[in-house]
Amino acid sequence: MVDQIKERKEEHIEICLEEEVKARKVTAGFEDVHLIHRALPEISEKEIDLSTTVFGHVFSAPLIVEAITGGTEKAVKINAAIAQAVEELGLGMGVGSQRAAIEDPTLERTFNIARKKAPNAFLIANLGGPQLTKGYGAKEAQRAVDMIQADALAIHLNPVQEAVQPEGETDYRGILEKVSEIVNTLDVPVIVKETGAGIAAEEAKRLKAIGVAGIDIAGVGGTSWAAVEYHRAKKRGDWLAQTLGEILWDWGIPTAISLVEVAQSVSLPIIASGGIRSGRDVAKAIALGASLTGIARPALAPALKGSAEVKRKLSMTIDQLRSVMFLVGADSTEKLTSSPVVLTGKTAEWLRARGIRPEDYARRQI
Helix, strand or coil, X not given: CHHHHHXXXXXXXXXXXHCCCECCCCCCCHHHEEECCCCCCCCCHHHCECCEEECCEEECCCEEEXXXXXXXXXXXXXXXXXXXXXXXXXXXXXXXXXXXXXXXXXXXXXXXXXXXXXXXXXXXXXXXXXXXXXXXXXXXXXXXXHHHCCCEEEEEECHHHXXXXXXXXXXCCCHHHHHXXXXXXCCCCEEEEECCCCCCHHHHHHHHHCCCCEEECCCECCECHHHHHHHHHHHHCCHHHHHHHHHCCCCCCEXXXXXXXXXXXXXXXXXXXXXXXXXHHHHHHXXXXXXXXXXXXXXXXXXXXXXXXXXXXXHHHHHHHHHHHHHCCCCEHHHHCCCCEEECHHHHHHHHHXXXXXXXXXXXXX
């Protein structure tokens, strides 16, 4: 089983680097999100405060690198490069699912390299929701946290990917109760995250009710894990899985929409991920209610080149964020959260259909 997991992780990395896995006919929705330009910003760009405090930790900017990998030799290099970059920039990162290392402790080094390279950065451990229904519980969750001396634990939900995988685990019965058990046992914040299909208001309310500390929406618009599994199926000649991957390639809730649904439904820290590709996207996400934003695939290729390239990518995004904040007259992330936003197009149509008034965002006063 461990060998199968390691092989799958290697395939995932190769496919994300070499194949087209981005959502095709659906976007993250940020083109429908319009910040208001201020011709008289009345602030100094150099004095803008990008810092934010989330989960009791101070981040130099509202940006983290999302969970990417672990459990393979290539993962050591990737996690080390990302960790060193976020340490130097005062950010945070997640590691990939730690299932492989829990079942084979010799693989722990592919994950704990992150803490060795980032002694002070915010690190997020990771377990898969499907494993909870197969017997994992508080014991395994604590092992994942201890493995990397994590500041938080993410429990990831990936029903779309599991549905397409021939080896996928599609029994999600009782998962909410298992998450609740972990929330009530661990001493670190528990975050529930999607992996590219978004989270709706209904799920956000259920997660809030059991006491999760935060939600990572990971909406449609970035990497499609149905697409990743499509390419795996194509390589092995599995026509049925390939067809299903094609059908579900764009399945889910676009990131901007998911963000608003969750922000309007619960009062919890929200990590906005899924198609975040620039500092402008980060600014829009924060204005819509995100506490942090996350990128994954944009950091993958740079990580294979080293920490300097990851740092360069993250620094560029942060510089873009600063410029956008200057243009909307927000000299802090707190003020950015109250900036007026005009929502148009499919995003506005969806939100109205769900009982949310886009006009309320446009009438804010900064």
